[in-house]
Amino acid sequence: MDAMDMVLEVQRIESAISLLEADWKSVHRSISDVASRAGILVRGIPKKPSTTWRREDLVGLEVDSGSGWISLDDEIDRLAIELDAQEVRPVASVGEAATEIEGALSRNQERVTQLSMVLASAIEDWEQANKQRQSLELRIEALEEDLRKHKDALLLQRLGSPDDLGTAYENCPTCGQSLPDGFEITDYPLAIEDNIAHLERELATFRSMALDAARTAEISQARVYRLREEMEGLRAAIRSQKDALVSPNSLPDSSLLAERLRLEEKVKALRSIRDSIESSIDELDSLAATWRRNKEELAALKGRDLTASDEAKISALRSSLVSQLDAYGFRSLVPQSIDISKKTYRPIHEGFDLGFDLSASDMIRVIWAYLFSFMEVSREFRGHHPQILIFDEPRQQEAARASFQQLLGRAAVNGAAGSQIIFATSEEEDDLASMLAGLPHQIRSIPRGEKLIKPRSL
Incomplete structure (x- = not known):
């Protein structure tokens, strides 16, 4: 048939779309892994390509500044300004800066105490968000299984099954509680079609809740990683300040040099991570453009009538x-x-x-x-x-x-x-x-016990 070429082309495009979506998931997972380890929150990247997604309009990289989420570019600019100020600042000797070092040490120790409580609370929020997400996923699995059973029951009913499939459950299909023998069932149960519609609405609601829970867990994870990074930086600063206070007064303030080095490494690391994520987003942008073209071609092919x-x-x-x-x-x-x-x-x-x-x-x-x-x-x-x-x-x-x-x-x-x-x-x-009789034919009769296919004789 002429349609065969179209069918083969549809199959080719559908296969290409599946490969593009698999590549999208792989790149998206890579971005999430890199960002989460750095305490960066990536907003605006969907789980799969869509016709409306545009990176320049939707994608944002954010970090927790302590008082709220700010863009990664703003955080890098803030740290770069702080680093520039450190580099032009003269390095005093330990004797000259002892009072300042002691004050900074005291503030950092107080900040560590406060941050420990904030971090503990953030970890608890993260764990709670993960539990809620897992609970919703289990609920969705149960609803999907129940919906499948109802659709099977509807199919059997349409094929003429005489069984009362609407009450053939040992457990309540809604809450999961057991229905013991003799339990009074309403005389007016919902029809299977109504149950299917109800389950589909429930699934839509729970899937939306699961997306929100996953996003909350992602935000909590990024915040925990960011707080841990800040905690490590404070502890490193405290160690360098303590070392500076016990060093000879004539030596330069090593804690200031250590802080300058820490800022420099942090700016460099954040810029590297930003460049890596931006490169991956460029790849997503290319995948999305190809995916949209394939979707348009597929829609055009499927819209064609038979010749x-x-x-x-x-x-x-x-x-x-x-x-x-x-x-x-x-x-x-x-x-x-x-x-x-x-x-x-x-x-x-x-x-x-x-x-x-x-x-x-x-x-x-x-x-x-x-x-x-x-x-x-x-x-x-x-x-x-x-x-x-x-x-x-x-x-x-x-x-x-x-x-x-x-x-x-x-x-x-x-x-x-x-x-x-x-x-x-x-x-x-x-x-x-x-x-x-009367039909053109040839007949070959094989006596009983003989083989139709025999080995060739030499």
Whole structure:
């Protein structure tokens, strides 16, 4: 069919989109890992690409300044200004700066005490946020499982299941509590469709809550890492100040030099992390642009209608299928109600694939008709069918003799048109000969006990 090229192109684009989304997740995870270790919060990057995402409008890098979240650029500028001030400041001797060093040491020790309490509280908030996130994830898993069961129950109900599927639960589908035998159930339970709608609304709510909880946990984690970094810096400053106070008075103030070095390393590290994250965001921007192009191409392809030639082929396929079903004695459904899906090209009835609503023998008749329909349509429209069919015991499920005779007649017609049909059957030879009477055919009888395929003799 002409649509085959389109189907292959759709599959190629869908595969490319899946790869792009996987690459997006990998880069996003890398950004999150780098940022979290540095106490940086990355805002505005979604879990997967979207048509509306633009980095210049949405993405922001922030750090906790102690009084609130500020942009990473502002923090780097603040530290750079502080470093410049340190570099132009003359380095006094320990004797000259002793009073100043002692004052700074006292302030740092007080700050460590305060920061310890703040850090403990931040860690507790982080742990609580993680617990809430995990609890919501478990709830979502339970709701998804319950929704799946309800959809299965609805499908079985539509296929004619007589069981009362609405109350076939040992546990309450809403709260999870057990429903012991004899527990009084309301006489007016919700219909399965209503339960499905209710569960879908619950899932939407809990998924939104889970996103908020995950974001809260991410913010708490960044704050904890930032506080720990500040704590390490304070402790390093305290050590250098104590060392300076016990050193000879004539030596330069080593604590000031250590603070200058610490600031320089911190500015350099933050700039390096910013550049790394910006590079990864550039990669996300490129992935998003390619993803959007693929999505647009996919939408354009899926919006195309079948060509007139393909419509004619599907119509011919259905016509051949229906006429054969009628000839074979198909009775589970009215043959004229059978259609061909324009998506799967399989026989359908009222939008559903044929299956549970057919008897076993009628399912065999559908297979016969479907195989011959493809052969005939391909021959008529010069398709790629090899024009050969091989049946192994086609009269399965004790299909009626008249049906099998019609099948042989159809095979003879196709054989006369240039196709080849081979039957391997254990039917009685006399009975088979009577059904083949008047039909062009060749028959090869294999006596019982002999092998059809034998080793070659040398």
